[in-house]
Amino acid sequence: MVRILRGKPVRRSRRDWAVDTSAFLLAAVFSAATSEPVVNHPDVTEAWLAADQLAGALACAALWLRRRWPVGVALAIVPVSAFSHFVAGPLEVALFTVAVHRRPRTVAWVGGLALAAMLATATVIRPDPVNPELDAFLGLVLIGGVIGWGLYVRSRRQLIASLWEKARRDTREAIAREMHDVLAHRLSLLSVHAGALEFRADTPPEEVRLAAGVIRQSAHQALEELREVIGVLRSDTGDGDRPQPTLADLPRLAEESRRAGTRVELEQRVEAPETLPQATGRTVYRVVQEGLTNARKHAPGSGARVTVAGAPGEGLTVEVRNRLGRSPAAPGQAAEGAVPGAGMGLTGLAERVALAGGRLEHGRTGGDFRLRAWLPWRA
Known part of the structure; x- marks a missing residue:
């Protein structure tokens, strides 16, 4: 398999395969491990749950394209995240990729859209029946954390490049x-x-x-x-x-x-x-x-x-x-x-x-x- 870098095809290295596979598995495991509140939610039907899981599977598969289109993959997942819990893991990976590979201005508006979708889910679309404020706070921490981590990785890479x-x-x-x-x-x-x-x-x-x-x-x-x-x-x-x-x-x-x-x-x-x-x-x-x-x-x-x-x-x-x-x-x-x-x-x-x-x-x-x-x- 090859990946595209600045318009030129570049063969995916062993390290790229290892990182992309780990990101795929991490996204899937995170979505599955945090799905209990959604699965046990009284308003969630079996059809809705099946559609949610399908959306999560497609979002995980889309992560293999994140190196070529980091912003496009993130924008495709963000609106779905307002209705689907199982895309939460892929969304975190996609936001991290945008923070690493794109300018802070792009990261800001992509992150803003993700926060808006998360708040809409936590307060309007599917609020937590017990503690909706805590659910919104945890979503804010997760999104802010992965974006901050991505910006740190980007700055560290730039520092290493400048030292070289x-x-x-x-x-x-x-x-x-x-x-x-x-x-x-x-x-x-x-x-x-x-x-x-x-x-x-x-x-x-x-x-x-x-x-x-x-x-x-x-x-x-x-x-x-x-x-x-x-x-x-x-x-x-x-x-x-x-x-x-x-x-x-x-x-x-x-x-x-x-x-x-x-x-x-x-x-x-x-x-x-x-x-x-x-x-x-x-x-x-x-x-x-x-x-x-x-x-x-x-x-x-x-x-x-x-x-x-x-x-x-x-x-x-x-x-x-x-x-x-x-x-x-x-x-x-x-x-x-x-x-x-x-x-x-x-x-x-x-x-x-x-x-x-x-x-x-x-x-x-x-x-x-x-x-x-x-x-x-x-x-």
């Missing part, structure tokens, strides 16, 4: 942030070496060979690091097969920038670095990487000073400072001949630091540009 959407959005942002950090650094190195070959036509063949080798190595490392990033994001545990950069990789990062022509001074004053969480060390690495990349792009030829200091319980401070030069490029703009950027590097870095519970500051300080981050480090 947020998780997908966060994943996309994490991919973009990691790819920017990796590729911007490597491409800036490629740009420096390629620019040297472009503007120095008299470069000796040996230096050309060395520069080409550096370009090839940087391109290879860019692909490797990009594969590491994707591996981490695909991993269920959040850890890739290859180790991610940490605090111990800062000397290698500084040496790469020196080979590209940037004078880098690295000073580390970190107590017990072996106790630093890997995630914090990776964030420090990305801060320094972004700072050195921006120095090459916006102030080529200037030196950069990197300072990392901290201790457990005090937090970790990382600072990248470089001279702006005579005609520095504005933030978000690359110097002439450099790799252009999207202007999102510092924005993504701020998000990364904030996720780690830290703070990021950047801007001009005298004749320097300073990028400074503080990260928590529990004792």
